[in-house]
Amino acid sequence: MSANDMRRPSVKIHQTAELACEAVAELIAGRIRREPSVTLGLATGATPRMVYKSLIGRSDVSWRAVRCFNLDEYVGLAPDHPASFAYYMRDLLFDHIDIDPGQVHIPDGSASDIEAAASAYEEKIAENGGIALQLLGIGRNGHIGFNEPGSAHDSRTREVLLTQSTIDANRRDFPEGETPPATALTMGIGTILEAREIVLLATGSAKAEALAAALQGPVSLDCPASALWRHGAVSVFCDEAAAEKLNIETLKGRGSASAAA
Ligand code: PGA
Numbered sequence: 001m002s003a004n005d006m007r008r009p010s011v012k013i014h015q016t017a018e019l020a021c022e023a024v025a026e027l028i029a030g031r032i033r034r035e036p037s038v039t040l041g042l043a044t045g046a047t048p049r050m051v052y053k054s055l056i057g058r059s060d061v062s063w064r065a066v067r068c069f070n071l072d073e074y075v076g077l078a079p080d081h082p083a084s085f086a087y088y089m090r091d092l093l094f095d096h097i098d099i100d101p102g103q104v105h106i107p108d109g110s111a112s113d114i115e116a117a118a119s120a121y122e123e124k125i126a127e128n129g130g131i132a133l134q135l136l137g138i139g140r141n142g143h144i145g146f147n148e149p150g151s152a153h154d155s156r157t158r159e160v161l162l163t164q165s166t167i168d169a170n171r172r173d174f175p176e177g178e179t180p181p182a183t184a185l186t187m188g189i190g191t192i193l194e195a196r197e198i199v200l201l202a203t204g205s206a207k208a209e210a211l212a213a214a215l216q217g218p219v220s221l222d223c224p225a226s227a228l229w230r231h232g233a234v235s236v237f238c239d240e241a242a243a244e245k246l247n248i249e250t251l252k253g254r255g256s257a258s259a260a261a
Pocket of ligand 1: 044045046047048136137138139140143144145
């Protein structure tokens with residue numbers, strides 16, 4: 001196998017979003033069972049909701065020693081704001097599992113010194129031995145975390161300006177009449193690529209174009225997710241809708257794609 005082959009992300013196509021999410025939940029649960037103090041990187045957004053739902057209430061999985069780092073947070077939102085990612089994580093996962101709140105880390109978007117908060121976040125990840133397994137979604141514009149097109153592939157945790165399409169996509173989470181923040185604190189692409197294993201979850205036809213660009217287009221700043229080619233251990237879980245623009249035969253020929261039941 002050549003070095004290029006080793007870098008190829010594996011792609012598992014499930015019939016439905018539910019099945020893709022269930023497979024990712026199984027993977028995370030299995031990892032926690034094998035490695036009870038694993039350091040996980042977690043994502044927010046609409047896509048992983050079902051993953052978290054499936055992870056709650058598993059009597060054979062203890063989160064007591066698990067350490068978690070979230071990818072990003074809006075700048076200027078307090079952790080109790082219902083559209084903050086801190087709130088999302090508590091609401092969908094942390095309030096329902098036996099995790100030690102001291103082991104939960106989310107970028108501090110309400111810090112008075114955002115630059116210092118960004119460096120502190122990087123240090124905290126390093127102190128915890130780095131991220132073993134990072135869960136990622138993908139934006140319609142190919143972003144990972146809040147790394148919008150143009151983000152350097154070696155970027156670190158920092159404040160970023162959100163594109164209009166990202167702001168519009170996330171407006172659904174904000175009370176009517178409230179303008180979403182224009183910036184966010186996000187792990188950089190370089191930070192994400194240091195995770196030892198990466199799982200990218202993409203569901204729905206709105207992600208089809210971004211997924212095809214990430215997996216079949218050139219590695220380029222225009223598609224932040226294309227940077228995943230620089231990583232040796234990426235698994236993509238998607239549903240048929242998100243896979244609709246993939247050239248399955250080509251991917252299968254390269255040994256990258258497989259259909260899941
Ligand atoms: P979504 O966001 O799951 O809400 O579509 C994914 C992302 O922007 O990474």
